[in-house]
Amino acid sequence: MTNDKIQLPLLPLRGLLVFPSMVLHLDVGREKSISAIEKAMMENQYIFLAAQKRTRLKEPEPKDIYSIGTVSVVKQMIKLPNGTMRVLVEGLYRAEILRYVEQEQDFIVEVNKLPDIESDLYEQEALMRSLLTQFEKYTSLSQKITHETFATVADIDEPGRLADIITSHLSLKIKEKQALLETQAIKDRLQLLIQYISNEQKVLDLEKKIGQRVKTSMEKTQKEYYLREQLKAIQKELGEKDGKMGEVDDLREQINDSTMPGRIQTVALKELDRYEKVPQSSAESSVIRNYIEWLLALPWEEKTADRIDINQAEKILNREHYGLEKVKERILEYLAVQKLTSSIKGPILCLAGPPGVGKTSLAKSIAHAVNRNFIRISLGGIRDEAEIRGHRRTYIGAMPGRIIQGMKKAKTINPVFLLDEIDKMAHDFRGDPSSALLEVLDPEQNRQFSDHFIEETYDLSNVLFIATANYINNIPAPLLDRMEVISIAGYTEIEKQHIAKRHLLPKQLKENGLTKGQLQMRDNALQKLIRLYTREAGVRNLERQLAALCRKAAKLVVSGKKKRIVITENILEELLGKPLYRYGLVEKEHQVGTATGLAYTAVGGDTLAIEVSHYPGKGKLTLTGKLGDVMQESAQAAFSYIRSRATELNIDPSFYENCDIHIHVPEGATPKDGPSAGITMATALVSSLTGRAVRKEVAMTGEITLRGRVLPIGGLKEKTLSAHRAGISTVIIPEDNKKDIESIPESVRKDLTFITVRHLDQVLQHALVGEQDESNKS
Known part of the structure; x- marks a missing residue:
């Protein structure tokens, strides 16, 4: 090869270089590489070898290949059974790629020879001797190079060839070897190689010191080491994947493949390194593993795509819930805002109302409408802060709090998360869980929620x-401040009938294996069931009674006594027995000393009969019926007002000296409290003392002052629904509550007459019948 410029096939090398005078075996498997070898064998056996810049690249382009390489000759070629080719090559001289002649089937390049550049002979000789001295020291430290190899190298008297041969025996990086290959000046090549060998000697010295320390450590723990190796062998024989080591590898692979943020991944890998070093029999081993598994199980970036279609959401809410128009309207407004802002920030919704009115199912419908996963946790009875924030990992049996547990079950970072019974939380020496919830429900803080078990912040x-x-009165004020309350008062009889027909009865028929043809229910029977067998704001007990009917019908069908059952009023009583409740609480006649009040309880509105009797005595006031402090104070206020206005009310001013008064509220086993019975107690007192009867169709609610003023109350909607269920036709309310009448369903409003009052005198004017009976005057 006399011409300096020639065209040769190019074989890109991955992870190695070939120097002049170097003989090496290569395994070739890529199509272009095999084609280049075959083309070289068909011509003059010459080929150009150059290294790739990126080792892992399977199909390199010209820009991915170093331009300076080695012109070599193919000495031998063997085709292996697996389709690869093994060749023996010998490097001849350095050359540089001038241009790529062909790139499609294989690489054909035009190269130009790069000759060695000589310098001062004495300087080269000195550098050769220094290089040999350094290489000898390196040989003594390295276990890979034998003394025979050094003896062979020492006989070489050409400085350029010496540098290339020594380079081929060193464990240098590809970039360092490429730098030596590209250096034409022999002097510079020798100096660079001496520097590289000096650095390698330092590394080998350090490796030797580390090896000695490891050896010392192994001697101290030799017994434990051999026992561990025996344990690995036993586990392998039993079919376990290398015991703990295999488990560590699996966990590391899961961590690397997970979507957790970089900071969490760093923590997980650090804990995994600790887990690998801790003995498997140690208690800490299971604690660390449990922690890593929780980090892997939590969703960090997975989310469901929101589908906020207002029209579709409205259809879903109307299909799954009857009535509750204002509630559904507020939910749709909420979703509309979320769609426009593309943000979930804003008030936390709190659905407040008696049991059985559909709060939980409404939350499920919201999740369905926005295409999100639904998670529910019950907070009833929780009194430990750790239930929200989790336990420290140092405690035995430590676990994350309910929030993190819920996120694990949700498997996405954007579920609809229902916090059920938030008013049932308590607190004691173990902390206040409601205070821990403040961080969860605050949009400004929950971006970095801190759980004691996870330790790292969670979004x-x-x-x-x-x-x-x-x-809602049982919810702490700071927590309530973070929520927007949507009140669900309860259902009217008409709404209950529709709900029973559309939802409850079909559901119970399906659950009890019946068809519509096997069981039918008349409207009058359903109305009787609602009035006489249930008394509630919601429909939970109604569903239970329908389930009982279906079970009894199923028994009749299976026994063959009947094939088709139509439930009428008479059959209803045969199946369920005598009615459980009286329809309404309206008296048949006007009563003296008895007034009907309206109460708001945790299970909705209810009617409250207040009875007063007086008899000769010394002015003692007796209160019975398990009344709370506020209700007792209302009775005292009513009594004091009547004493101050006795003359105007046509009552003997000295009545409190001549008679005792007994105020009683029936159902004494049930605790009762609240200020809204004030005017009811006062009316019953005046009725008893004057002998004037209270109208049977009138119910009332309102707080009273010592001057007879009537103050506003809460829960008017719930109280009005209970009055409607009880058959009341007239309701006396404080004038300041007039604005709340609009919240009452139209079907209830049209059956009731509302009287608004400012003073007790107005109450007495509308509630009492006729004039004073002198014979009853005290």
């Missing part, structure tokens, strides 16, 4: 939180 800002409560 809850994408979660749509919905809470439910029966009685």
Whole structure:
């Protein structure tokens, strides 16, 4: 090869270089590489070898290949059974690629020879001797190079060839070897190689010191080491994947493949390194593993795509819930805002109302409408802060809090998260869980929620939180401030009938294996069931009674006594027995000393009969019926007002000296409290003392002052529904509550007459019948 410029096939090398005078075996498997070898064998056996810049690249382009390489000759070629080719090559001289002649089937390049550049002979000789001295020291430290190899190298008297041969025996990086290959000046090549060998000697010295330390450590723990190796062998024979080591490898692979953020991944890998070093029999081993598994199980980036279609959401809410128009309207407004802002920030919804009115199912419908996963946790009875924030990992049996557990079950970072019974939480010496919830429900803080078990912050800002409560007065003020309350008062009889027909009865027929043809229910029977067998704001007990009917019908069908059952009023009583409740609480006649009040309880509105009797005595006031402090104070206020206005009310001013008064509220086993019975107690007192009867169709609610003023109350909607269920036709309410009448369903409003009052005198004017009976005057 006399011409300096020639065209040769190019064989890109991965992870190695070939120097001049170097003989090496290569395994070739890529199509272009095999084609280059075959083309070289068909011509003059010459080929150009150059290294790739990136080792893992399977199909390199010209820009991915170093331009300077080695012109070599193919000495031998063997085709292996697996389709690869093994060749023996010998490097001849350095050359540089001038241009690529062909790139499609294989690489054909035009190269130019790069000759060695000589310098001062004495300087080269000195550098050769220094190089040999350094290489000898390196040989003594390295276990890979034998003394025979050094003896062979020492006989070489050509400085350029010496540098290339020594380079081929060193464990240098590809970039370092490429730098030596590209250096034409022999002097510079020798100096660079001496520097590389000096650095390698330092590394080998350090490796030797580390090896000695490891050896010392192994001697100390030799017994434990051999026992571990025996344990690995036993586990392998039993079919386990290398015992703990295999488990560590699996966990490391899961961590690397997970979507957790970089900071969490770093923590997980650090804990995994600790787990690998801790003995498997140690208690800490299971603690660390449990922690790593929790980090892997939590969703970090997975989310469901929101589908906020207002029209579709409205259809879903109407299909799954009857009535509750204002509630559904507020939910649709909420979803509309989320769609426009593309953000979940905003008030946390709190669905408040009696049991059985559909709070939980409404939350499920919201999740269905926005295409999100639904998770529910019950907070009833929780009194430990750790239930929310989790336990420290140092405790035995430590676990994350309910929030993190819920996120694990949700498997996405944007579920609809229902906090059920948020008003039932308590607190004691173990902490206040409601205070821990403040961070969860605050949009400004929950981006970095801190759980004691996980320790690292977790982002809850994408979660749509919905809470439910029966009685908002039991929710701490700071927590209530973070929520927007949507009140669900209860259902009217008409709404209950529709719900029973559309939802409850078909559901119970399916659950009890019946068809519509086997069981039918008349409207009058359903009305009787609602009035006489249930008394509630919701429909939970109604569903239980329908389930009982279906079970009894199933028994009749299976026994062959009947094939088809139509439930009428008479059959209803045969199947369920005598009615459980009286329809309504309206008296048949006007009563003296008895007034009907309206109460708001944790299970909805209810009617409250207040009875007063007086008899000769010394002015003692007796209160019975398990009344709370506030209710007792209302009775005292009513009594004091009547004493101050006795003359105007046509009552003997000295009545409190001549008679005792007994105020009783029936159902004494049930605790009762609240200020809204004030005017009811006063009316019953005046009725008893004057002998004037209280109208049977009138119910009332309102707080009273010592001057007879009537103050506003809460829960008017719930109280009005209970009055409607009880058959009341007239309701006396404080004038300041007039604005709340609009919240009452139209079907209830049209059956009731509302009288608004400012003073007790107005109450007495509308509630009492006729004039004073002188014979009853005290």
